[in-house]
Amino acid sequence: MIASEATADKEVPVFLPAGEELLFGVLTRPVAEPRSVAAVILPGGGFHTAVHVNRLSVRLARRLAGDGYHVLRIDYHGLGESSGTLRGYRLDEPFLEDVEASVSWLRKHEGIRRFVIVGGCFGGRTALAAAPRIVGLEAIVVLTAPLVDLGMGEGSAARRAAQGSMLRYWARGLRPVVLRSFLSPRSFRRQARVARTHVRVGVRAARQRITDRRALDGRVVSPGVVRELEALDRHGIPALFVYGDRDPFREPFAGGSEHVSRLLKEARGRIEVATVEGTRAYRLVAGQEEILDMVPRWLGRAREGRLKAG
Amino acid sequence: MTAPRPMLEAVATRADLATGGHEEVAFFGPSGGRLFGCLHLPPAEPSGGVVICCSVNTEFENNYRREAMLGWALAARGLVACRFHYRGAGHSDGLAEDLSFQSMIEDTRLALDHLAARCNVPSVAFLGTRLGGLVAASLSAERSGAPLALWDPVVDADSYFREMFRASFMARMREAAPGERPPSGDQLLAELRRAGRVDVLGQTIGLALYRSLAGRRLEAVVGERPPSVLMVQLGRTPRPGPARDLLERWRARGFEVDEDAGQESEQWWFGDHRRGGQAVIGRTADWLAERLGASP
Numbered sequence: 362m363i364a365s366e367a368t369a370d371k372e373v374p375v376f377l378p379a380g381e382e383l384l385f386g387v388l389t390r391p392v393a394e395p396r397s398v399a400a401v402i403l404p405g406g407g408f409h410t411a412v413h414v415n416r417l418s419v420r421l422a423r424r425l426a427g428d429g430y431h432v433l434r435i436d437y438h439g440l441g442e443s444s445g446t447l448r449g450y451r452l453d454e455p456f457l458e459d460v461e462a463s464v465s466w467l468r469k470h471e472g473i474r475r476f477v478i479v480g481g482c483f484g485g486r487t488a489l490a491a492a493p494r495i496v497g498l499e500a501i502v503v504l505t506a507p508l509v510d511l512g513m514g515e516g517s518a519a520r521r522a523a524q525g526s527m528l529r530y531w532a533r534g535l536r537p538v539v540l541r542s543f544l545s546p547r548s549f550r551r552q553a554r555v556a557r558t559h560v561r562v563g564v565r566a567a568r569q570r571i572t573d574r575r576a577l578d579g580r581v582v583s584p585g586v587v588r589e590l591e592a593l594d595r596h597g598i599p600a601l602f603v604y605g606d607r608d609p610f611r612e613p614f615a616g617g618s619e620h621v622s623r624l625l626k627e628a629r630g631r632i633e634v635a636t637v638e639g640t641r642a643y644r645l646v647a648g649q650e651e652i653l654d655m656v657p658r659w660l661g662r663a664r665e666g667r668l669k670a671g
Numbered sequence: 672m673t674a675p676r677p678m679l680e681a682v683a684t685r686a687d688l689a690t691g692g693h694e695e696v697a698f699f700g701p702s703g704g705r706l707f708g709c710l711h712l713p714p715a716e717p718s719g720g721v722v723i724c725c726s727v728n729t730e731f732e733n734n735y736r737r738e739a740m741l742g743w744a745l746a747a748r749g750l751v752a753c754r755f756h757y758r759g760a761g762h763s764d765g766l767a768e769d770l771s772f773q774s775m776i777e778d779t780r781l782a783l784d785h786l787a788a789r790c791n792v793p794s795v796a797f798l799g800t801r802l803g804g805l806v807a808a809s810l811s812a813e814r815s816g817a818p819l820a821l822w823d824p825v826v827d828a829d830s831y832f833r834e835m836f837r838a839s840f841m842a843r844m845r846e847a848a849p850g851e852r853p854p855s856g857d858q859l860l861a862e863l864r865r866a867g868r869v870d871v872l873g874q875t876i877g878l879a880l881y882r883s884l885a886g887r888r889l890e891a892v893v894g895e896r897p898p899s900v901l902m903v904q905l906g907r908t909p910r911p912g913p914a915r916d917l918l919e920r921w922r923a924r925g926f927e928v929d930e931d932a933g934q935e936s937e938q939w940w941f942g943d944h945r946r947g948g949q950a951v952i953g954r955t956a957d958w959l960a961e962r963l964g965a966s967p
Contacts, residue, residue: 369705369764374683374696383685385696387707387762408732412761415728415874419762440736442696442709444685607848640846646870 403484719963
């Protein structure tokens, strides 16, 4: 049980070097007996700063500091107070440099040698990709991250492409109601943008189905992610994946992927999947509250080796 | 024996090598109610100051980078810009359910004190984005004659909340299971009154905010003698609506009002600097610099 959370009294703003850029972060120092472990909190994709939706990262940082962790929450390059320009997000192009710079800074300035990473969506995929590269990493938490590779704004198109046949996918786009929307000058530009996204995703999904039967799973989990999960297991890094109870991106963990099912079995409890209320893990305030309770508890069990074997 | 690690300063600083200015980021204010703030400082003594009043919830995130870039642009024009997070929002202390119009105004006054403690500025202007427009207008009215820049301001708070509840309903309808009906606007309001807070699009909206904004209109907040006003409407085409109607009423009464509409993407997008996405930032900064006697 966490006695008290940190406040801004225990926080320090920092700029830390990451390649040619300066990342902004807020360091929260522990209010409880320090564990000498630092948590790095990575925001999701989109416009999210180190604050994140409904201040989730701020509240989680202060909650973890109440449990003895040093916590660093960062703005990615090109966002928030950080320098640089952000061109966009792709789930298969995580911001490894930003994570490594954060860990490096914590080592140098706070003398921390052990770490956990908590990432939401794109941040979760970044945590997953970075995990084998972080010396001293003890656990990761991945919130509502798609395991299929997507670009910004492709989520709903990818979900439709994963459901049912390609014929049905394309037929949806050719319905009269969709075609009529192109006739309106006001909505034409927006509809064209949406159409381009759907075409891009549809072509990619169709190509995957034809060229690589193994990547039929690519509808729900990309081969690159499978390799990252295997690396997690090889390095013995515990991982918690949290999804909303109606999140379609949970499908790989709910029997939708042979690879993931096999990995879960082999990981013998080190990879755990939890659900919270909502379509995405932090879509609802109630789900966010569950995350704030769950993450410190799970980290404690994971780091103490008390995760149950599967 | 290892060398002692250097103490972290309470102020984080980042330089703008192109202009010689710099940004100072710090927590300020009383313990337990500390505010997060950023000062964008020019290389020389500033000729004026601008306090930037952000919006809250999703709008806070959507406009964040644009406001940060504006801060840099103002510093490049010889002004000092102060951006900050209200208590109960962003990195500041406090709970979302305690956020209110009054607390937002109090925090803006604190931010202004923070700016004044750091720099001696002869005059100050205010910029407000969305709900922050009402806050900026209130502070401008307290300092008669303080120029006021508004980015897509909330003109009518009651309409703002109706639109918010409607957006929540539509979003939840798209995600609802078959047969499931999400709470309507009236149901959300009833829940807000009963529980003191409600979940709207994953954001906590407190009863304090709702009650404190009930009936507030930008026109009334600005008062009978509006200062010099810049009204920016974000979006690719000028939209008719309450903001334009207000603009026309002010003009009809002979007030000094400038307009910037239909030339900018409504939503900040990545790499926008390549598509001219900084244009509204530059034009706003020029307008403020001119009103505060700096060189645009």
